[in-house]
Amino acid sequence: MTHELVIDASLMGSMARFINHSCDPNCVTEKWNVGSELRMGIFAAKKILKGEEVTYNYQFQSFGEIKERCMCGSKNCTGNFDGVALEGQPVTSTA
């Protein structure tokens, strides 16, 4: 969320912790100040059909050399969660 504040739902969190990443997501995240606290909200970016998986782009920042591989299958998949195509890695397309 900021350089000093991160969200880590690996041990506990709301139902939002189960939302998967997509390089072509149907939701976006927004930071909101609520009182004196910074909150993260997830909002629909396009019409979401009943039964459709809710996704957003993690824009994940890796702290190590190893990047998590994305297999979302979208036409514009970058192959990882930070939105930057891996060097030497083709942009996959299974759609």
Ligand SMILES: [Zn+2]
């Ligand atoms: Zn992807």
